[in-house]
Amino acid sequence: MTTKEIKILPIGKEGSGPDEYGYYGSFGGAYIPEMLFPNVEELKTRYLEIMAEPAFQNEFRTLLRDYVGRPTPLFFAERLSKQFNTRIYLKREDLCHTGAHKINNTVGQILLALRLGKKRIIAETGAGQHGVATATVCALKGIECVVYMGEKDIERQAPNVARMKMLGATVVPALSGSRTLKDATNEAIRAWINNPTDTHYIIGSVVGPHPYPDMVARFQSVISEEVRWQLLEQTGSELPSHMIACVGGGSNAAGAFYHFIHEQAVKLVAVEAAGHGINTGMSAATTQLGRSGILHGSKSLVMQTEDGQVTEPHSISAGLDYPGIGPLHAHLYESGRGTFLSVTDDDALRSAFEVSRLEGIIPALETAHAFSALKQLSLRTDNTVVVCLSGRGDKDLATYMKAMGV
Numbered sequence: 080m081t082t083k084e085i086k087i088l089p090i091g092k093e094g095s096g097p098d099e100y101g102y103y104g105s106f107g108g109a110y111i112p113e114m115l116f117p118n119v120e121e122l123k124t125r126y127l128e129i130m131a132e133p134a135f136q137n138e139f140r141t142l143l144r145d146y147v148g149r150p151t152p153l154f155f156a157e158r159l160s161k162q163f164n165t166r167i168y169l170k171r172e173d174l175c176h177t178g179a180h181k182i183n184n185t186v187g188q189i190l191l192a193l194r195l196g197k198k199r200i201i202a203e204t205g206a207g208q209h210g211v212a213t214a215t216v217c218a219l220k221g222i223e224c225v226v227y228m229g230e231k232d233i234e235r236q237a238p239n240v241a242r243m244k245m246l247g248a249t250v251v252p253a254l255s256g257s258r259t260l261k262d263a264t265n266e267a268i269r270a271w272i273n274n275p276t277d278t279h280y281i282i283g284s285v286v287g288p289h290p291y292p293d294m295v296a297r298f299q300s301v302i303s304e305e306v307r308w309q310l311l312e313q314t315g316s317e318l319p320s321h322m323i324a325c326v327g328g329g330s331n332a333a334g335a336f337y338h339f340i341h342e343q344a345v346k347l348v349a350v351e352a353a354g355h356g357i358n359t360g361m362s363a364a365t366t367q368l369g370r371s372g373i374l375h376g377s378k379s380l381v382m383q384t385e386d387g388q389v390t391e392p393h394s395i396s397a398g399l400d401y402p403g404i405g406p407l408h409a410h411l412y413e414s415g416r417g418t419f420l421s422v423t424d425d426d427a428l429r430s431a432f433e434v435s436r437l438e439g440i441i442p443a444l445e446t447a448h449a450f451s452a453l454k455q456l457s458l459r460t461d462n463t464v465v466v467c468l469s470g471r472g473d474k475d476l477a478t479y480m481k482a483m484g485v
């Protein structure tokens with residue numbers, strides 16, 4: 080692969096980027112405590128300039144190729160295609176180092192942090208996937224890494240905790256609230272306030288204050304950049320009819336949509352977790368249940384009570400178990416550019432088993448939601464559908480074994 084610049088898309092309404100204040104339509108911005116203002120301001124004024132430097136591009140592209148394993152294949156899924164009587168391609172982010180797309184972003188952010196002169200990295204993690212991807216790049220660059228994780232998640236996700244420790248990271252339990260992801264995020268923000276000058280906070284999705292959603296989307300945009308030339312090679316056209324991705328915070332979807340957002344011929348399908356069902360009180364379908372609000376530094380759609388308290392989400396997949404979505408997705412939803420579907424725990428499980436047997440690929444539970452959405456679309460034989468296969472299912476084996484009754 081040759082070294083190419085990340086395309087800087089036009090800012091504002093027509094492009095994929097936010098305006099200069101970090102807004103996508105009415106969502107985004109930077110709602111931060113005053114003590115974090117200098118950090119966020121430094122990041123905001125420098126991220127585009129650093130990302131455009133040829134030396135940065137070169138190092139980023141080389142690591143993506145030789146360390147992460149890019150380009151990831153675009154695979155024509157023949158048996159799955161037959162089942163749906165259409166043409167389905169899988170973008171194999173599950174084949175990235177550490178097993179998911181998350182490392183595209185952590186590689187980019189560690190290079191950025193080093194160029195900003197930072198000596199220490201902090202991160203939050205829910206299931207531990209982002210924590211592992213962060214600990215990995217910190218080991219690669221020999222930089223201190225502290226990961227905040229809810230005490231309850233530390234108990235539930237023991238293998239990932241062990242991985243982070245083996246990679247040399249310190250895992251700090253978040254003991255407040257529900258002792259899960261949103262509490263870990265609060266702890267990480269608190270830790271950042273206490274070490275504002277020497278520490279960079281690597282956020283794991285397209286959430287957080289501006290410029291994080293845009294920065295993470297740009298690092299993940301390599302996904303759709305590759306899909307365009309891979310589809311051209313395989314089908315003679317760069318554009319799919321449908322691009323489907325699951326949405327927790329929305330980083331794999333943002334990366335999969337990025338270079339298609341301005342292509343009206345491409346239907347962008349975002350799939351949220353319905354949990355036990357949208358109206359059961361045990362769900363994480365943010366666009367269906369949320370209202371405009373502020374969560375973790377930006378204005379977006381947020382699941383909340385009448386008086387604005389963030390509600391506890393539920394999904395069988397830890398990566399989709401988040402009460403918000405990134406501001407880009409809130410805008411895609413509100414503007415109608417994106418189609419938002421939701422899939423229950425049970426339907427996602429069913430699809431995980433079906434895809435495993437049809438294609439010999441065990442998908443992550445998060446990705447299984449994207450596969451299940453195929454059943455909700457009316458697809459034609461001449462459609463070209465791409466599913467972003469965000470991660471592999473090894474981490475979910477305990478859940479899959481329980482479902483099989485073994």
Ligand SMILES: *Cc1c(COP(=O)(O)O)cnc(C)c1O
Pocket residue numbers: 179180181208209283284285325326327328329330331332398399443445446469470471
């Ligand atoms: C973390 C994760 C997700 C959800 O995060 P996004 O930011 O929405 O992409 C989806 N799939 C996998 C495999 C993950 O690890």
